[in-house]
Amino acid sequence: MKKFLSFAFALLLSISVSAQTTLTEAVNFTSTAHNGEEIDLFEILDGGQYVLIDFFFSTCGPCKEYAPRIVDAYYKLGCNEGDVYFMEISPTDTYASYSTDQWINTYNIPYPTIHTKTGGTTGDVIYETYNIAACPTLILIAPDRSILFQDYKPTSANDLVNKLIEVSDGNISENFCGDQEPIVSVAKVKKDNFYIPDGVGVIYEASTKVFVDFRANAAVKDFYYTISESANLTSEDIIANGTKAEGTEFSHTFEGLKELTTYFVYAQAIGYDDANGNKSVIETKTICPGDNGEAEIQLEVMVTDTHVNATAKPNESTADYHFGFVKKEFYDESEENSYKFLISLINDDYPLCDRDTYVVETENIPGNVPYYVVAIGRNGEGEWGAPTVEEFVVEKEAGPAEVALDVKAMPTEVTITATPNIHAVEFHFGLVTKAVFDGTGVESLIQQIRNDGYPASEQTSATWTELTPETAYVALGTAKNLNNEWGETSIVHFTTPSLDALTEIEANFNIYPNPAQSMINIESSLNGKAQINIFDMTGRCVKEISANDMSKVSVNVEDLNKGVYFISIQQDNSYNIQKLVIE
Incomplete structure (x- = not known):
């Protein structure tokens, strides 16, 4: 029942149709934010600043959508040193939970975060005091302590900035801060679909149209965009022949294109100093001819x-x-x-x-x-x-079932990939120390592995952690065929290397874009071959890439679900691990 109530509460918080505070005047609170900053609401207001509060929680879908827009508005309005002071308050996240740090790191939150374990007045208490109905709720408090809006759903950073300027009667003004390079991200649209809910990884393309999302960061004052069959347009070409954007975050459809043709979509950013920022470009392609009826x-x-x-x-x-x-x-x-x-x-x-x-x-x-x-x-x-x-169905006689084990060992962890042969309909695999292997015997261990409750039928990888360096281990695998006949046991002996044998690569790695949607690029000071593995949060290897030249590698990640991953880059006896976010 407890789990059910918690889930129901989370659902309640995520409903945004009634999300707003009922208060019209602010109530004071004093808290110590996650970053250690001491916050006294009335002290900030008495200093002449407006205060923008984002009520959120880290697993809230709409909260994730609005966070980048609020962050960009923070930079456009002076990084809490201008007319507006930004903060966010969570009624559920805690200091000890991984979710708070993950949220801050994923969305690069630069302003204070108050949660349920902060010092002073905690996030859940403030949430109740302000009678917030749901998350996300965004409120603006004026220096006279009146609440100027009880909720707002920004469609972009510029939309939020313009709203703040409007409700403050022009007392809030733009004051860009920070050292960001003006960049416009360009991405192919991923379309929701009745037959494929959420449209994860599904790119939306048409016979004579291209659908693109544009999003400018806080350092962009204006930008121009265009589409061309040429892969070599200059910044001057884009500005001269392109369209000036009317917003900082929007979707656009390029129409009247040739069928089955490769195109390049460009965006040229202009900074607040009126100098050209970065040029962004993506490659896309129209599809074969077809009408608007249902494809069958x-x-x-x-x-x-x-x-x-x-x-x-x-x-x-x-x-x-x-x-x-x-x-x-x-x-x-x-x-x-x-x-x-x-x-x-x-x-x-x-x-x-x-x-x-x-x-x-x-x-x-x-x-x-x-x-x-x-x-x-x-x-x-x-x-x-x-x-x-x-x-x-292909009818055939059952042959001997086998499962091959591929072992990749590091000092304190090992990844085993089990690959069944064509006759295997079910297999199991596991790991023990050689001492246990010698003391227990193969038959007893195999029976335990067969009863592990984790049958598999297709190639599977698993990672064991917290192993002991320089220790002998044994990997075992067992598979059965259609007649429930167990085949020959697969046994692999290996020893984990010493901590000195595997050293962290001393190299400058640049993984971009990160967060990513469809493709990542890895640039480094290394040359030569390397093994690149991507692991999800459970330690499961979800993608393996053998790179011939580590100086520059591109990896398609469109097939990965949204979330946090880790990239392991191993070259000879050296390795490097970095975080990757797919959104």
Whole structure:
């Protein structure tokens, strides 16, 4: 019941339709912020500043949307040294929780944060005192202690700045601070879709249109944007031939483009000193011709002794489509699984425009296991249709099941990747010290691993931490076939290296953009080959890249869900780990 109530409370806080304070005059509070700053509300007001308070909590979706806009407004209005003093207050986050630091680091919050464990009046008490109905709620308090607005939903940093100037009768003025370079981020639009909720990683493109999001940082006074088939436009070209932006954060549709053509979208930033800032550019591409009807794909599957032939036939409305194979059990297990597969399918970089046949040798498909061929397409307006699903089974005799183990050891942790052969329908793997291995015996350990409650059927990686350097360990794997026959046990002996054997790379790494949406670039002072792994917060390796030249590497991260990740860069016996945020 406690978990249910907490969840219900979180839902209540995230409802924004009634989010506002009922107060018209401020109530004083004194607190010690997360950064150690002592805050006395009335003392700030008596000093002649307006006070902007953002009531938030770190897992609130709309709060994440507004945070970058509020941060940019903070820089545009003087970094708490101008006419407005910014702060944020959480009714749930604590000093001890990872969420507070993660929030501040992810969104680069420069102003004070008050939460439930701060000194003095805590965030939850202030939240109740101001009778806040939900998060996010943004209020502005005037020096005379009157509350000028009880909530506001900014559409951009400029929108918020203009609102503050308006309600203060012009007593608030812009006063840019900080040492930011004027930059406009340009990103392809990711579209929500009925068949693929949230549209995670799904880029919105059309036959004759390109959809782009622009967002200027606080250092940008103005910017110009344009689209071209040329990859070499100069800043002067963009300003002379482009369009001057009417806002700092908006979406734009470029229309009347050629079908199936590569384009480059540019943005040229202008700083407050009227000098040119950074030039931003992204590459995009229009898709094949199609109309605005619903995209539909007809599938035909033929299974022979040696091959599975899947043929896809798109209708006239379909501009392009993708199709592939997936286990029926996985696809049908949950909506989340089917959505994940559809998103991975869409991001396979192999869009098809016409009838096509996908041929797979039967030896590469597990026997007697139901499979689906799944196809999904979009029309000429870039709208995805419903997926088409066709079931098939390759009948064959069950062979010996095996699972191969690949071990990558560091002094205090190891990552094991288990890869089953074609006959394995279920496998398990684990890790023990050699001392336990010698004392317990293989048969007993294998029985324990088979009963671990974590059966797998496709390649899986797991990471063990808090290991002891220079210690012998044994990795074990076991797999069974369709007849429930367990195959030969896989055993890998290894010893963790000493702490001295693996040293942190002394190199300057630059990972950008970070936060990222679709692509990251890694620049370093290193040369030569290196292994790059991306881990999620559970320690699971979600992407592996073998780089031939570490001086500059580009990695596609469109298939990763939003969140915090860690990049491990290993070259010979050296490593470097950095944080990556996907938004």
